[in-house]
Amino acid sequence: MSDPRFTSLRDRHEALGASFTDFGGWQMPVRYTSDLAEHHAVRQAAGIFDISHMAEFTVKGSDAGGYLDVALAGRLSALPVGKAKYSLLLAESGGIIDDVIVYRLQEDDYLIISNAGNRDDVREALTVRAASFAVEVADVSDDHALIAVQGPRAEEILAATPGIADVSIPWAEQRYYAWASATFDGEPLLLARTGYTGEDGFELLVPTSAAPALWDRLLEAGAPLGLVPAGLAARDTLRLEAGMPLYGHELGLETKPSQAGLGRVVVTAKERFVGKDAVDAPEGAPVLVGLVAEGRRAGRAGYSVVTEDGAVLGEITSGALSPTLGHPIAMAYLTPSSAAEGTAVFLDVRGTRIPATVTALPFYRRTK
Missing domain, CATH: 3.30.1360.120 (Probable tRNA modification gtpase trme; domain 1)
Known part of the structure; x- marks a missing residue:
């Protein structure tokens, strides 16, 4: 260790x-x-x-935009200089290696910021995918x-x-x-x-x-x-x-972007990108939803979401008593048949079933 x-x-x-x-x-x-x-x-x-634990990578070279279009799920070649874009680094399996933010610093110069725990995996994927492009990938973390x-x-x-x-x-x-x-x-x-x-x-x-x-x-x-x-x-x-996913909770190698509500991030119209052939989630795959409950007892990551009769519908990935809203909130992956907004479900909080309702994300949105 x-x-x-x-x-x-x-x-x-x-x-x-x-x-x-x-x-x-x-x-x-x-x-x-x-x-x-x-x-x-x-x-x-x-x-x-x-x-400062976050990881930073630079991508420089005449092929930088085209390379990132293949290496990531978005169309980064269209990102204007001075702007940033949220994107996904996918595995060949279509699962998520990491979610990243990409900044275009100059025409042929990009900065990528990734999660700390995924630094080695991101470095390896970016390096391997650069092999046939005129680019230089550097870990500058x-x-x-x-x-x-x-x-x-x-x-x-x-x-x-x-x-x-x-x-x-x-x-x-x-x-x-x-x-x-x-x-x-x-x-x-x-x-x-x-x-x-x-x-x-x-x-x-x-x-x-x-x-x-x-x-x-x-x-x-x-x-x-x-x-x-x-x-x-x-x-x-x-x-x-704010309904923002956290890698290792809402996102992971077993998660397809569409399951996490991130289908919009994937530009499937691109001719090719890593993971394109496997990016679609299978029919009936669990999808990410928001849950709100009354009282003070919050469901936590790993707790089950169940029907009134105790049948398991899915699992909470993140949960807390919301300091801003004053009631319990959670994100969870549920079967599509129970994921419609307004659906009544129960949180299994250490053996006690807490009534909850499926709601749209985010739970909170700033007004200005």
């Missing part, structure tokens, strides 16, 4: 009193104070997250740190942070799933208007050595505006409310 890894912000987290947990081989802050307080701060003001500032006051906080300069696009003109270039204390800074919380926000990519100073400066500028450090526990309830 390899030793646990820490990000370059370990000292900052320890000084803030963080509790740590293993995540994809990394020791990451799970909370600093209270899961609820950190969650509510993101919904009402802003939270700052260390997400260790060169960069990634900090997310999420919440309705995120833009205001970044604009007030000393050291952030040379912003290529005025703050008010930066759009969701797009990026701007900037500098921080003279070092290159990529400002991506993306996130995993359902709120407005940014993910900031900087050289690893610059991350501690950027973290400090963001906290100093943001504290008067309600910014708090937030850990993985809050990040998980935030993304669940």
Whole structure:
């Protein structure tokens, strides 16, 4: 077993009193104070997250766009410079190796950000698939740190942070799933208007050595505006409310995109891409749904979803008592016959059947 890894912000987290947990081989802050307080701060003001465990890859070369069209499920050659796109890296079986975000930095230069736990599998797949293309794939994960500032006051906080300069696009003109270039204390800074919380926000990519100073400066500028450090526990309830899938829970090698509601991400009209011949889910395969229940007892990952008579309909993949909505929510894979919105089902919570209703995702959507 390899030793646990820490990000370059370990000292900052320890000084803030963080509790740590293993995540994809990394020791990451799970909370600093209270899961609820950190969650509510993101919904009402802003939270700052260390997400430096995520993996980054660059794809450069004259064939970059065409290569990514084959390597990934989307049509990345059509992505404009300055924009970002959510996509899927599929296996030959049509299952999901990872879900990624792709940024087009220049005409022949792309950045891919993937999940920490899938770094080795993503590197291998991207490298093997590059063999017949004029491209260079590089794993640059260790060169960069990634900090997310999420919440309705995120833009205001970044604009007030000393050291952030040379912003290529005025703050008010930066759009969701797009990026701007900037500098921080003279070092290159990529400002991506993306996130995993359902709120407005940014993910900031900087050289690893610059991350501690950027973290400090963001906290100093943001504290008067309600910014708090937030850990993985809050990040998980935030993304669940927003109906965003998590690899290893809603997504995996045994999952076809259409089962997870991600059929729109797959451009089947492309002449070829890895997994195309097997991307369709078999008839009757379970599909991802949202579930809402009353009371305070939440279904958790692995709990069964059943009929009133106890017949198993499927399994919960993520569940929690929603801090924002005040009632239990969950995502689950159910048989298609029980997946229609409004269908009454039961959650088997340690032997007690809790009434629940199938609902559309997401559970929460920001109003502006």
